Amino acid sequence: MRLPLLKDDPRARRFDARTEEALGASLRADGVSTLQVNLGKRCNQACRHCHVDAGPARTESMSDEAVERVKAILTEHRMPVLDLTGGAPELHPRFRELVRHGRALGLTVIVRHNLTVMFEPGLDDLPEFFAEHAVALFCSLPHYTEDGNDRQRGGGVFEASVRALQRLNAVGYGTGRADRPLTLVHNPLGAFLPGSQRDLERDFRDALGRQHGVTFDRLVTLANMPIARFAAWLEKGGQLDGYLDRLEQRFNPATVPGLMCRGTVSVSWDGRLYDCDFNQMLDLPVRGADSSLAGFSPDALRGRAVVTGAHCFGCTAGSGSSCGGALAG
Ligand code: SF4
Numbered sequence: 250m251r252l253p254l255l256k257d258d259p260r261a262r263r264f265d266a267r268t269e270e271a272l273g274a275s276l277r278a279d280g281v282s283t284l285q286v287n288l289g290k291r292c293n294q295a296c297r298h299c300h301v302d303a304g305p306a307r308t309e310s311m312s313d314e315a316v317e318r319v320k321a322i323l324t325e326h327r328m329p330v331l332d333l334t335g336g337a338p339e340l341h342p343r344f345r346e347l348v349r350h351g352r353a354l355g356l357t358v359i360v361r362h363n364l365t366v367m368f369e370p371g372l373d374d375l376p377e378f379f380a381e382h383a384v385a386l387f388c389s390l391p392h393y394t395e396d397g398n399d400r401q402r403g404g405g406v407f408e409a410s411v412r413a414l415q416r417l418n419a420v421g422y423g424t425g426r427a428d429r430p431l432t433l434v435h436n437p438l439g440a441f442l443p444g445s446q447r448d449l450e451r452d453f454r455d456a457l458g459r460q461h462g463v464t465f466d467r468l469v470t471l472a473n474m475p476i477a478r479f480a481a482w483l484e485k486g487g488q489l490d491g492y493l494d495r496l497e498q499r500f501n502p503a504t505v506p507g508l509m510c511r512g513t514v515s516v517s518w519d520g521r522l523y524d525c526d527f528n529q530m531l532d533l534p535v536r537g538a539d540s541s542l543a544g545f546s547p548d549a550l551r552g553r554a555v556v557t558g559a560h561c562f563g564c565t566a567g568s569g570s571s572c573g574g575a576l577a578g
């Protein structure tokens with residue numbers, strides 16, 4: 250597949266110009282308030298929209314040496330948020346150790362949880378583990394209907410996801426408790442932007458509550474990023490250019506101050522540093538600072554120019570999109 254997202258794509262230059270106009274300066278990182286750690290590409294699912302090409306056959310996994318380095322960085326620098334992702338991060342053998350380490354340091358620990366992984370062998374106590382350590386859960390559930398969800402994630406995934414949510418509710422997640430926060434993550438089913446986050450949250454709340462007795466604390470919407478498996482799917486259907494144009498046309502300057510690359514460093518399973526996990530997938534490591542985990546330095550990373558590309562319009566279109574959902578009302 251051709252790669253339309255490199256620095257020399259004219260859209261990339263237009264993104265730089267428009268963010269500079271919005272900020273009054275070029276796009277730079279303010280610091281490292283969140284360390285996002287990608288533990289590997291193995292996942293029990295193989296979703297159509299997956300931007301990291303994860304799946305059951307993937308074997309990439311963070312090494313023991315890199316895990317030790319992550320722990321040492323957290324101990325030394327104590328950035329407020331540790332964000333664990335994958336693949337399914339729970340499948341990494343040292344996942345629980347990292348959660349315990351982050352919590353012992355008093356950090357907020359976020360886990361990007363796909364719900365169904367708790368039904369894999371040996372993981373059935375995940376709800377109790379999450380609750381014990383007050384992990385903040387971001388759970389992907391593309392849609393509140395079986396058809397809408399399973400078209401993207403595969404047959405049977407919705408039913409298993411609902412069972413998982415019921416188990417999380419049973420230990421207090423999604424019931425308004427500050428130490429059991431459950432956020433659902435919605436992304437659209439095709440080559441269009443998410444609808445209003447507020448309206449979708451209401452629809453999810455009504456449907457999941459009425460039909461399945463499931464509750465959650467909030468819903469965030471993410472745009473599908475035009476990279477990896479989703480980009481290949483767009484390209485196959487002749488929709489890639491149209492989708493990129495649509496993202497650019499919907500550029501919203503109000504989203505720029507909250508772009509997640511301004512406060513996040515994303516660590517890949519093989520120990521390299523990126524401005525975000527989208528850049529990780531495109532093999533665009535940080536510039537202006539050592540991009541290895543071994544050379545991690547918050548001082549050097551602060552103020553670095555963010556590496557941008559045409560895909561960045563996925564973060565600034567409409568209400569915007571980040572790991573925490575929409576960026577503007
Ligand atoms: S989108 Fe999430 S759950 Fe689906 S394959 Fe990718 S990592 Fe796994």
Ligand code: SF4
Pocket residue numbers: 508509510511524525526527528555556557558560561562564
């Ligand atoms: S894709 Fe990454 S680098 Fe580009 S705007 Fe989004 S968060 Fe920032």
